[in-house]
Amino acid sequence: MAHILDSALDAVGKTPLIRLDRIAEMHGLKCNLLAKTEFMSVGGSVKDRIAKAMVEAAEKDGILVPGQSVVIEPTSGNTGIGLALTCAIKGYSVIITLPNKMSLEKEALLRALGAEVIRTPNVPWDSPDSLIEVARRLEKEIPGGVILDQYRNVNNPLAHEWTTGPEIIEAVVSTPSTPSRPSSGKVDAIVAGAGTGGTVTGLSRAVKKHNKDCIVVGVDPKGSILALPEALNLESAGKPYVIEGIGYDFVPGVLVQKEVDSWIKSEDEESFTAVQRLMRMEGLLVGGSSGSALSGTLRWLKTEEGSKLANTAGANVVVVLPDGIRNYMSKPWFLKLAMENESTPLRETIGKILGKK
Ligand code: PMP
Numbered sequence: 595m596a597h598i599l600d601s602a603l604d605a606v607g608k609t610p611l612i613r614l615d616r617i618a619e620m621h622g623l624k625c626n627l628l629a630k631t632e633f634m635s636v637g638g639s640v641k642d643r644i645a646k647a648m649v650e651a652a653e654k655d656g657i658l659v660p661g662q663s664v665v666i667e668p669t670s671g672n673t674g675i676g677l678a679l680t681c682a683i684k685g686y687s688v689i690i691t692l693p694n695k696m697s698l699e700k701e702a703l704l705r706a707l708g709a710e711v712i713r714t715p716n717v718p719w720d721s722p723d724s725l726i727e728v729a730r731r732l733e734k735e736i737p738g739g740v741i742l743d744q745y746r747n748v749n750n751p752l753a754h755e756w757t758t759g760p761e762i763i764e765a766v767v768s769t770p771s772t773p774s775r776p777s778s779g780k781v782d783a784i785v786a787g788a789g790t791g792g793t794v795t796g797l798s799r800a801v802k803k804h805n806k807d808c809i810v811v812g813v814d815p816k817g818s819i820l821a822l823p824e825a826l827n828l829e830s831a832g833k834p835y836v837i838e839g840i841g842y843d844f845v846p847g848v849l850v851q852k853e854v855d856s857w858i859k860s861e862d863e864e865s866f867t868a869v870q871r872l873m874r875m876e877g878l879l880v881g882g883s884s885g886s887a888l889s890g891t892l893r894w895l896k897t898e899e900g901s902k903l904a905n906t907a908g909a910n911v912v913v914v915l916p917d918g919i920r921n922y923m924s925k926p927w928f929l930k931l932a933m934e935n936e937s938t939p940l941r942e943t944i945g946k947i948l949g950k951k
Pocket residue numbers: 639640641670671672673787788789790791792793794838839840881883884916917
C-alpha cells in the first residue's frame with residue numbers, strides 16, 4: 595500500500611499472513627502454522643470485507659439509494675462495525691440489533707460510528723425478541739429500511755472466495771521454499787470458526803480451486819449446532835458459552851456444512867488460553883474466537899487426519915484470526931488472563947529495588 599488510498603474502504607482486508615513459529619515449536623509441529631490476521635483490517639475484523647461487498651452489490655442493484663435507504667442488520671457486532679464504517683463513508687443511516695451477550699466495546703464502537711444500536715435478549719433466533727426478528731420488524735416499519743442479511747447474502751461467502759482466500763493463497767505461493775523455511779508451495783489445510791459460515795464456506799471454495807486436496811476445518815463452539823456429523827452437537831446443544839461471533843442455534847443459508855471437510859467443537863477455557871498464547875508468544879492482539887480457531891487447529895492437528903500434516907515439514911496450515919482483543923477489553927475473561935502473570939522472578943527483583951512486594 596505504497597500509495598494514497600481514496601478512503602478507509604480501500605484499507606478493508608489485505609491483512610498479513612504471519613508465522614506462529616513459537617506456538618508451533620511448543621506443540622512439536624513440523625508443518626508451517628500460519629495466521630491470517632483479520633484484526634488488522636481497517637474496522638478490526640474479518641467482517642469488514644462482507645460489509646463492503648454487501649453494500650457495494652446492493653448499490654449496484656439499486657437496492658440501496660443514497661439519501662433514502664436505512665441499513666438494518668442483526669449481528670454479533672463485527673458485521674455491524676463494518677457496515678457502520680462503510681455507511682459512514684457512503685452516507686447511509688444504520689440500525690444494528692445486537693444480542694445482550696455481545697461486548698460493550700462493540701456497542702460503543704457502533705455508536706461512535708453513528709449507528710443506532712438496539713440490544714436484544716439472548717433468546718432463540720425465531721423468538722419475536724431475537725436480533726433477527728427485531729430487525730425484521732424495524733425493516734417493515736422504517737421507510738427505506740433494508741436488511742442486507744449476512745445470513746443469506748451471497749456476497750458474504752463471495753467476499754471470502756474473492757478476497758480472503760486469494761490473499762492467503764498468494765502469500766503462500768509467493769513465499770519461496772528455503773532449507774530453513776521449507777514450503778509445499780500450496781495451502782494444505784485451512785481452519786476457520788463459523789458464525790454465519792461465510793468465512794469457512796467462501797474460503798473452502800477458494801482453496802479447493804487452488805489445491806483440491808486442501809483440508810478445510812470448521813470450528814464451532816460447544817452449545818452451537820453448526821458442526822457435522824450432528825452427533826458432535828448433541829452432547830452440548832444449548833449450553834451457554836462466552837466466546838462471541840461463532841456458533842448459532844440455526845444453520846445460516848450461506849453456510850454449506852458439507853463444503854467443510856472436518857468439524858471441531860471448541861470450548862471457552864481452551865480459547866482463552868490460546869488467546870493468551872497468541873498475545874504472549876506471538877505478539878498478536880486477538881479476540882476470543884481467534885483463540886477458538888487456534889485451539890481447534892491444534893486439536894485437529896492431533897487427529898489421525900491432521901497429524902499427517904503436523905509431521906510434514908513444509909506443509910502449510912492456515913488459521914483465520916477473525917478479530918482483535920480491543921473488542922473485549924472490559925470482559926472478565928480478558929481481564930483475568932491479562933492480569934495473570936507468572937513472570938515472578940522479575941517481579942521479585944523489582945520488589946527488592948523498590949522495596950515493595
Ligand atoms: N469471529 C468473530 C469475532 C466474528 O464476529 C465472526 C462473525 N460472526 C466470526 C468469527 C465468524 O465469521 P463468519 O460469520 O464468516 O462465520
